[in-house]
Amino acid sequence: MDRKEILIELKKVLTPYTENKEMLDGINEQTDLIKDLKINSANLVDIIIDAEAQYNIEIDFDAAEKMYNVGNCIDVISEKINKPA
Amino acid sequence: MGNRVVITGLGVVAPNGLNIPDFLHAIQNGISGIRFVPEYEDLKFNCQVSGTPEFEWEQLRNYISETSLYGLKGKGIAYGIKAALDAWMDAGNEIISQDTLWETGCVFGSSVADTDVIKNAINRVDARESKKLGSRVVEQIMNSGVTAYISGRLGLGNKIINNSAACATGTQSILMGYEYIKFGMAKRMVVGSCEFVDRYVFGGFDSMRVLSRKYNDQPARASRPMSATAGGFVPGSGAGALILEDLDFALARGAKIYGELKGGSTNSGGQKNGGSMTAPGPEGVIRCIREAITDANIDASEIDLVSGHLTATIADRLEVQNWVKALGREGDDFPMVNSLKSMVGHSLSAAGSIETVAAVLQLKHNFVHPNLNLEDPIPEILDIIGEKNLPTTRVDKEINTVAKANFGFGDVNSCLIISKYKND
Numbered sequence: 193m194d195r196k197e198i199l200i201e202l203k204k205v206l207t208p209y210t211e212n213k214e215m216l217d218g219i220n221e222q223t224d225l226i227k228d229l230k231i232n233s234a235n236l237v238d239i240i241i242d243a244e245a246q247y248n249i250e251i252d253f254d255a256a257e258k259m260y261n262v263g264n265c266i267d268v269i270s271e272k273i274n275k276p277a
Numbered sequence: 278m279g280n281r282v283v284i285t286g287l288g289v290v291a292p293n294g295l296n297i298p299d300f301l302h303a304i305q306n307g308i309s310g311i312r313f314v315p316e317y318e319d320l321k322f323n324c325q326v327s328g329t330p331e332f333e334w335e336q337l338r339n340y341i342s343e344t345s346l347y348g349l350k351g352k353g354i355a356y357g358i359k360a361a362l363d364a365w366m367d368a369g370n371e372i373i374s375q376d377t378l379w380e381t382g383c384v385f386g387s388s389v390a391d392t393d394v395i396k397n398a399i400n401r402v403d404a405r406e407s408k409k410l411g412s413r414v415v416e417q418i419m420n421s422g423v424t425a426y427i428s429g430r431l432g433l434g435n436k437i438i439n440n441s442a443a444c445a446t447g448t449q450s451i452l453m454g455y456e457y458i459k460f461g462m463a464k465r466m467v468v469g470s471c472e473f474v475d476r477y478v479f480g481g482f483d484s485m486r487v488l489s490r491k492y493n494d495q496p497a498r499a500s501r502p503m504s505a506t507a508g509g510f511v512p513g514s515g516a517g518a519l520i521l522e523d524l525d526f527a528l529a530r531g532a533k534i535y536g537e538l539k540g541g542s543t544n545s546g547g548q549k550n551g552g553s554m555t556a557p558g559p560e561g562v563i564r565c566i567r568e569a570i571t572d573a574n575i576d577a578s579e580i581d582l583v584s585g586h587l588t589a590t591i592a593d594r595l596e597v598q599n600w601v602k603a604l605g606r607e608g609d610d611f612p613m614v615n616s617l618k619s620m621v622g623h624s625l626s627a628a629g630s631i632e633t634v635a636a637v638l639q640l641k642h643n644f645v646h647p648n649l650n651l652e653d654p655i656p657e658i659l660d661i662i663g664e665k666n667l668p669t670t671r672v673d674k675e676i677n678t679v680a681k682a683n684f685g686f687g688d689v690n691s692c693l694i695i696s697k698y699k700n701d
Contacts, residue, residue, distance in 0.1 A: 208347040231344075234412040238348065241411050 193273060195221075198266045205242045209235045221263030236260075247273055279459035283698055285532040286368025286520030288360040288469070289634045292328035292513055292621045295336065296363060301638050303620065305671055307647040309497035310621045311511055320476060324488035326496040327474065328513030328622030332356065340372065341430055348413040351391035356516035356627070357423035357471035358430070361385065364518040365431060365467060369532055374432035380526075382435030382463045383428045384453045385518075386446035386470035388626040390418045392477045423471055435463040443685030444586065445543065446470045447517060447629020448693055452541040454521045455693075464526040469518030472627035479512050485555075487590055488512065500623075501650040502587040502616035503597070503658055503667065510588040513622030517630030519637070536640050537698045539678075540573030542566075543691040552688035556592065559599050565690035566603035566682060573694035575678060577604040580612050580694075582645055584636045584681040587616035588623045596684070597658045604680075611662040612680075613672065619649035629683040629691065636679045636695060645672040 193201075203216060210216050210229040225231045231239070240256050243249075243265070249272035251259075259265045287297050292310025294300030303310070310328045317325040337346055337355055340362050349355060361383070362372050394417045401410050416422050421439035428437045436457055442449045447470035454466030482488055488509040492499035501507035527534060544565045545552075552558020570577055583600055587593050597614070601607045617632045624631060639645060647670050654667055682692040 209344055211342055211344055235344070238411045238413065241409055 193270070195266050195270060198269050199262065201246060202243070202262065202265055202269070205239060205246055206231070209239055219262050221261070221266065223262045225260055225262070243269060249273060280461060281524035282455045282458045282521050282538045283524050283527050284519050284535040284538060284637055284695070285522050285527050286364040287535065287634050287637060288363030288367060288518040289631055290330045290332060290356040290360050290516045291631050292330050292515060295330055295332065297367065300634070301642070304617065304635050304638065304646040305644060307620065307649055307671065309649060311496045311499050313493060313496050316476065317479070320480070322479065322483045323486070323490040324483055324509065324511065325493040326489065326499045326511055327479070328511060328624065330356065330515050341426065348411070349417070351394050351417040351422060351473070352514070353387055353391050353471045353473035354417060354423045354426055356473065356514065357385055357387070357469070358426050360469055360471065360516035360518035361427045361467050362430065364469070364520050368520040372430060377432050377434035379434040380464035381431070381433050381466065382437060382454070382457060383424050383433050383467040384436070384438045384440055384450045385424045385427060385468065386440040386442070386450040386626050387420055387423055388441055388443060388446060388472060389478050390420050390422065391473055392475050394418050427467060431467065433467065435466070441626070442543070442689045442691070443687055444623070444625055444628055445683045445685035445689045445691040446626035447631070448541070448633060448681060448683045448691035449543050449629065451519060451521070451538070451630065451633055451693060452543055452691055455538045455541060458521055458523050465520065465522045467518065468521055469516060469630040470626045471516035472625045473514045474512045474625065482512060489589065498650050500589055500619050502585070502589040502619050502648065503593050503654055504589065504650055505653045505655050507589040507593070510590055510618065511622035513624035515621070515624045515627045515631055517627060517632070517634040519630070519633065534698045535637050536695050539575060539694045539696050540569055541691070541693040542568035542572055543689070544568065545690065546688040548688045554688070555686055556688070557684040557690060558688055559595065561688060562596070562599040562684060562690050563603040566600065566680065566692050569680070569692035569694050575694060575696070577606060579678045580604065580680045581676045582636070582639060582679045583612050583614045584632055584679055585614055585616050586683045588618055594655050594657050597662060601661050607661050608663050609665065611666050613645045613666050613668060614662065615646055615648050615668065617646070619651065632683070633681050633693060636681045640676050640679050640695060640697060643673060643675050645674065645676070647671050
């Protein structure tokens with residue numbers, strides 16, 4: 193799965209957690225989950241749980257801390273997909 | 278004396294109506310919300326009927342944000358949100374606020390946090406999967422979940438309190454809100470209560486052998502307050518909500534006024550002299566009703582309608598005796614009495630608020646709703662208050678003052694006195 197494909201999947205994961213659907217449609221690797229998509233910081237754990245299920249991976253605490261913008265999320269997910277837990 | 282407190286908004290999620298117009302129609306026409314529950318037959322419960330609102334999650338779509346609705350699983354909280362926000366809109370307000378409303382608070386009661394949500398947490402944790410619980414569990418298993426959702430949506434900045442007093446919860450929450458306004462601590466309060474009786478709570482009552490079990494094949498006949506053939510109560514779920522306002526605050530914004538909450542009282546018999554964990558002591562009940570009348574500064578002779586607790590257990594007879602003593606009225610001189618539970622069952626924490634909503638509607642629209650299934654009143658009740666005070670069909674008459682009481686486990690009592698608002 194390349195970065196573009198992961199981004200498309202990630203959009204689906206993020207959908208229930210943002211009211212800002214227009215911004216979601218136009219996300220790029222620089223989009224910040226909290227500042228731009230206005231996602232409640234408490235919900236980041238839910239996004240991680242959903243991403244784990246979506247990609248059948250495990251995201252540990254250290255990796256999860258890096259996931260604050262779309263690019264970081266894709267970094268973590270693509271790394272885990274290539275090295276399954 | 279304190280500030281006068283008026284009722285300016287109503288909301289309800291009841292087994293026989295999911296909004297005020299439908300609920301009003303149901304109680305005017307004696308429409309039962311009690312239904313057979315196949316799951317309860319499967320679980321081998323003695324009682325296999327309940328009063329459960331025909332609620333669907335989609336109904337909350339425009340009430341809270343999409344992100345908040347996603348992941349909300351607690352039905353008690355959901356009922357509470359819908360009733361409270363309906364009451365807020367009924368009072369002429371928008372459910373969106375940019376700023377904190379410092380003058381407005383919320384007292385909203387509940388008994389058991391949603392056990393479906395708790396069960397999910399228990400299963401996940403025991404399977405060593407706590408990591409998968411996510412962020413939305415704690416806010417829904419805390420008792421104050423319902424007040425947190427309501428106050429957050431409306432931006433309420435005054436006292437935010439979740440109260441719990443078993444079956445007296447609803448009337449108690451209304452009384453607490455009333456007191457904060459009366460004594461100048463708040464200008465406006467969102468008050469009410471909610472309950473979702475799931476299989477686990479239901480099972481606990483079923484095991485106590487206090488539930489109706491002989492009418493599983495005739496659900497509408499199962500809840501029979503004051504009937505000689507009553508054999509226990511029918512558990513129910515739902516929520517009721519009211520907007521209480523300082524009279525001047527309400528007048529200044531030109532609010533419509535349903536009635537005035539003139540007074541009330543909450544106390545306990547201390548589980549002495551006939552009172553126990555499960556039974557209300559007569560002395561405490563009588564004191565509570567009398568204190569409410571005194572607080573309202575009315576005479577007991579002014580009461581036109583008693584909205585009883587009257588659950589359809591052996592306690593009904595004693596309750597009517599207590600009302601007779603407390604009011605000092607009997608026979609034809611006694612006011613009319615009804616029990617909403619004959620239509621919707623006993624929704625525990627939510628009972629007091631749903632029944633108060635019904636009381637306010639009867640006051641506003643000048644009628645006494647029928648008691649269903651009261652073709653055979655308990656003879657001892659007939660002896661002391663007479664048959665004409667136990668209407669089995671709707672009675673249209675001027676209602677100026679209603680007394681509403683509930684009595685709960687722990688020997689806790691709550692009573693409210695509500696009158697038509699008169700500018701004097």
